[in-house]
Amino acid sequence: MSVGNSEKDLSERPWRLFDDESVKDLTPRQRDLLEAALRVMSAKGFDGSRTREIAKEAGVSEATLFKNFPTKLEILMALLRPFLSTVIRPTMIASVKQVIEAHKGAPLEETLREIMRDRIALFRARGPLIKTLLLEAIRHTEIRDMIQKQVVPEIFSAVESVLDAAQARGELAQRDRRTTVRIFLSTVIGYLALSESFPEQLGASSDEVEIDAMVGILLHGIQGRSEKT
Amino acid sequence: MSVGNSEKDLSERPWRLFDDESVKDLTPRQRDLLEAALRVMSAKGFDGSRTREIAKEAGVSEATLFKNFPTKLEILMALLRPFLSTVIRPTMIASVKQVIEAHKGAPLEETLREIMRDRIALFRARGPLIKTLLLEAIRHTEIRDMIQKQVVPEIFSAVESVLDAAQARGELAQRDRRTTVRIFLSTVIGYLALSESFPEQLGASSDEVEIDAMVGILLHGIQGRSEKT
Amino acid sequence: MSVGNSEKDLSERPWRLFDDESVKDLTPRQRDLLEAALRVMSAKGFDGSRTREIAKEAGVSEATLFKNFPTKLEILMALLRPFLSTVIRPTMIASVKQVIEAHKGAPLEETLREIMRDRIALFRARGPLIKTLLLEAIRHTEIRDMIQKQVVPEIFSAVESVLDAAQARGELAQRDRRTTVRIFLSTVIGYLALSESFPEQLGASSDEVEIDAMVGILLHGIQGRSEKT
Amino acid sequence: MSVGNSEKDLSERPWRLFDDESVKDLTPRQRDLLEAALRVMSAKGFDGSRTREIAKEAGVSEATLFKNFPTKLEILMALLRPFLSTVIRPTMIASVKQVIEAHKGAPLEETLREIMRDRIALFRARGPLIKTLLLEAIRHTEIRDMIQKQVVPEIFSAVESVLDAAQARGELAQRDRRTTVRIFLSTVIGYLALSESFPEQLGASSDEVEIDAMVGILLHGIQGRSEKT
DNA sequence: TATGAATGAGCTTTCATTCAT
DNA sequence: TATGAATGAAAGCTCATTCAT
Numbered sequence: 001m002s003v004g005n006s007e008k009d010l011s012e013r014p015w016r017l018f019d020d021e022s023v024k025d026l027t028p029r030q031r032d033l034l035e036a037a038l039r040v041m042s043a044k045g046f047d048g049s050r051t052r053e054i055a056k057e058a059g060v061s062e063a064t065l066f067k068n069f070p071t072k073l074e075i076l077m078a079l080l081r082p083f084l085s086t087v088i089r090p091t092m093i094a095s096v097k098q099v100i101e102a103h104k105g106a107p108l109e110e111t112l113r114e115i116m117r118d119r120i121a122l123f124r125a126r127g128p129l130i131k132t133l134l135l136e137a138i139r140h141t142e143i144r145d146m147i148q149k150q151v152v153p154e155i156f157s158a159v160e161s162v163l164d165a166a167q168a169r170g171e172l173a174q175r176d177r178r179t180t181v182r183i184f185l186s187t188v189i190g191y192l193a194l195s196e197s198f199p200e201q202l203g204a205s206s207d208e209v210e211i212d213a214m215v216g217i218l219l220h221g222i223q224g225r226s227e228k229t
Numbered sequence: 230m231s232v233g234n235s236e237k238d239l240s241e242r243p244w245r246l247f248d249d250e251s252v253k254d255l256t257p258r259q260r261d262l263l264e265a266a267l268r269v270m271s272a273k274g275f276d277g278s279r280t281r282e283i284a285k286e287a288g289v290s291e292a293t294l295f296k297n298f299p300t301k302l303e304i305l306m307a308l309l310r311p312f313l314s315t316v317i318r319p320t321m322i323a324s325v326k327q328v329i330e331a332h333k334g335a336p337l338e339e340t341l342r343e344i345m346r347d348r349i350a351l352f353r354a355r356g357p358l359i360k361t362l363l364l365e366a367i368r369h370t371e372i373r374d375m376i377q378k379q380v381v382p383e384i385f386s387a388v389e390s391v392l393d394a395a396q397a398r399g400e401l402a403q404r405d406r407r408t409t410v411r412i413f414l415s416t417v418i419g420y421l422a423l424s425e426s427f428p429e430q431l432g433a434s435s436d437e438v439e440i441d442a443m444v445g446i447l448l449h450g451i452q453g454r455s456e457k458t
Numbered sequence: 459m460s461v462g463n464s465e466k467d468l469s470e471r472p473w474r475l476f477d478d479e480s481v482k483d484l485t486p487r488q489r490d491l492l493e494a495a496l497r498v499m500s501a502k503g504f505d506g507s508r509t510r511e512i513a514k515e516a517g518v519s520e521a522t523l524f525k526n527f528p529t530k531l532e533i534l535m536a537l538l539r540p541f542l543s544t545v546i547r548p549t550m551i552a553s554v555k556q557v558i559e560a561h562k563g564a565p566l567e568e569t570l571r572e573i574m575r576d577r578i579a580l581f582r583a584r585g586p587l588i589k590t591l592l593l594e595a596i597r598h599t600e601i602r603d604m605i606q607k608q609v610v611p612e613i614f615s616a617v618e619s620v621l622d623a624a625q626a627r628g629e630l631a632q633r634d635r636r637t638t639v640r641i642f643l644s645t646v647i648g649y650l651a652l653s654e655s656f657p658e659q660l661g662a663s664s665d666e667v668e669i670d671a672m673v674g675i676l677l678h679g680i681q682g683r684s685e686k687t
Numbered sequence: 688m689s690v691g692n693s694e695k696d697l698s699e700r701p702w703r704l705f706d707d708e709s710v711k712d713l714t715p716r717q718r719d720l721l722e723a724a725l726r727v728m729s730a731k732g733f734d735g736s737r738t739r740e741i742a743k744e745a746g747v748s749e750a751t752l753f754k755n756f757p758t759k760l761e762i763l764m765a766l767l768r769p770f771l772s773t774v775i776r777p778t779m780i781a782s783v784k785q786v787i788e789a790h791k792g793a794p795l796e797e798t799l800r801e802i803m804r805d806r807i808a809l810f811r812a813r814g815p816l817i818k819t820l821l822l823e824a825i826r827h828t829e830i831r832d833m834i835q836k837q838v839v840p841e842i843f844s845a846v847e848s849v850l851d852a853a854q855a856r857g858e859l860a861q862r863d864r865r866t867t868v869r870i871f872l873s874t875v876i877g878y879l880a881l882s883e884s885f886p887e888q889l890g891a892s893s894d895e896v897e898i899d900a901m902v903g904i905l906l907h908g909i910q911g912r913s914e915k916t
Numbered sequence: 917t918a919t920g921a922a923t924g925a926g927c928t929t930t931c932a933t934t935c936a937t
Numbered sequence: 938t939a940t941g942a943a944t945g946a947a948a949g950c951t952c953a954t955t956c957a958t
Contacts, residue, residue, distance in 0.1 A: 045368055047276035051932060061940045066933060135364055138426060139274045148427050179434065179442045183416060186423055186443075190415025193422065197367060198377055205408065213408045214415075220449060258921085280949060290923045295950060503826050505734035509953060519919045524954060593822055596884060597732050606885050631907075637892065637900045641874060644881055644901075648873025651880065655825065656835055663866065671866045672873075679908035716942085738928060748944045753929060 030068050030078070033058045037075045042129065046076055046136035073140060080137055083129055084151050108166040113215045115162070116188055120207050123192050156181055187214050259297050259307075262287045266304045267358065275305055275365035302369065309366055312358055313380050315351065337395040342444045344391070345417055349436050352421050385410055416443055488526050488536070491516045495533045500587065504534055504594035531598060538595050541587055542609050544580065566624040567677055573620070574646055574669045581650050582665070589654050614639055645672055717755050717765075720745045724762045725820070733763055733823040760827065767824050770813060771838050795853040800902045802849070803875055807894050810879050843868055874901055 036058035137143040265287035366372040494516035595601040723745035
């Protein structure tokens, strides 16, 4: 079942804030501010954070903060933008191609595992962001819309591609694709939510082990048995 | 796989706020206030809600609000308390007994379906609560502790009982029980989160259909194949 | 210098609240309320006291409190009224007559001593009142007027009578009478203020000793008499 | 009896708020605020004063007020601090040296007179402060402690020095020094309390005349000196 | 008469945001 | 450009007082 897989520690993946091109146009000052904001907001939430503290954390005055980001909400959005673009791009897309190109040797299992691994690693690396910021963000219409329109479709279509490819190879039971995607995503998201919110309750088994188990359960259900019962 | 099931519309189940005994000791005024608070906080979140607005929504003065609930946080907790006690009691426990007593005829499948059905119906009926309040609540240590200590263990042990019974009947593949439980819960929670947060994105298929699909996938994975493929 | 005088302990004099006729028209309920109010206000001051607490201390509802005293200030005034009438009547007047009738044997010295003794005993017995209530009360115009118009003149004229009598007997240097009265009163009031506000700073010598010293100095001066003259 | 003394009008002495070095570190804005606070609090007392009014009186917003003084109590303390430091410093100490250095020519009488003069002038100049603020302040433990620990001992020891010097020169009757000090202070404090609280009642004689009388009585007693002794 | 419940008016304090320098 | 200083607009909470029962 296991993988004997590459990554030593998922949390060591090089996910860092502001290293992709979608952030190119930020000044160093803005970068500092966003990093400070991330620190503060992660710890205290959006409403719980004070612009004064963010400014101090960044070593500038509040006036400067507001010259760079016209409102507090704008800070949150600026913080989320690169994150969201990161969430949906690299591996997500890469994985799809990987799947399509790698058409032999348990490809679906490996692909799903890799997708999970990658996304979970991203969330672990961005723990503070996902744990707090995203929750905060969901309450703000602007941001929820952003996610709804830009992120969710991308994710869905990426995963759907993977499943399409697998189904084309006969690896999948006949089932509604959207539902299957949703269940896959539900599993990952639910796992993340649970493990972030109540880590103690969930025991100490590693992400790797859990990923193996989740993929195992998902796969063998997805692939089969509907006829057997 | 099929449904042939009773409930036409899950959202018509009679889950209502404050109808269980754990709330008997609320005055009508307090009930009004909590209902108003639920409305406001659901729409605007905890920090985003103003006591003044809650009071107005309930048709009383702020002073009256604070005479009934000494702090704003206390309102949130009073709101959550009956909800949490409802989450973990009725069907959750009932299901367990059901499983243990019904030892023939696809019992696990039906039990899991029923648990999902029941919990999802509860969440649908309490939509506002889950959609916002619970998310809000999680940020407050007092409430997170409450959930962590009182709710999570109950839920886990209830589901574990079901699985134990199934395993005793040979219906389950050999797997770490806690992980399996977690995946089951992850699936449900992830589904709820997704469907509440981004309903449009997820299509319009009914909860019933989704439940069938989820159970199907979960079961056939859980039950088998780990030796196969 | 000393007196070998009667009173064992000044603080045992029977000054009690509400035992004089000026209070006859209070109902028992009102008496309870005033006693409760005295306790609370003495401890916390006027502004610091809550009508709620006073009512609870008296074992009645706030509504009842307000049925008996239409405003909070009215409570304070009701509290002060019997006190003030006590301050200026009994011994004050008695002393005057005493002086006038006792025209032999160091009368002035003894009279002053007795006045001091009596007033100090009263203040000691009513410690809470003087210590806090009076200070509070002075801030309220209504009460300051009450004192200014009813109490101060009485006190002055009483002491003036004593001095007049002494002067008639040649016991007094020629001096402005009002000034002398004021200095006498200043001495007593200053002593009380000091000893109530900063008791530790003033050492532990008894009122009796201090009274002797004060009378001694008043009569003969710092430079005079104790043995030197 | 009289003095032929310098000061025409005691109240013209240059005691002003915030002109000593202990206040150097106040910004002009803070100075404005404290002056406004003094005006308002003098008129209405501490509890009776509204931060809103203080701010308006100073011509700034409440927000500005609270940026300068983090709490309302802090305003009171800032107001009292320079006052208290003034009370105990200049002449108080100077007088001591004066006494010790001036060892001939009615030194005690003149010294006491000068101390009284100086302190009374200070209180007159700071009338509003003493009349209300100090009374208010005494109710706050922090401030009472401040006075008890910093001010009272200084005052006592200063006056004691004067008396010690006089006694060394044989100008004093043998008496307990602390008691004598207390009586001296009682006289001054009582005089101030009376004259501030009930000025009309006390006639219109000037401070100078009263000081002469008080010193006369303190030194020689009611019975003494004016033509007798 | 006594009260539980209600409240208007107000409190101190906070904070995102602005602006003169 | 950067900021110290200022602030309007609340926010949560309190309290003396009222009133229907």
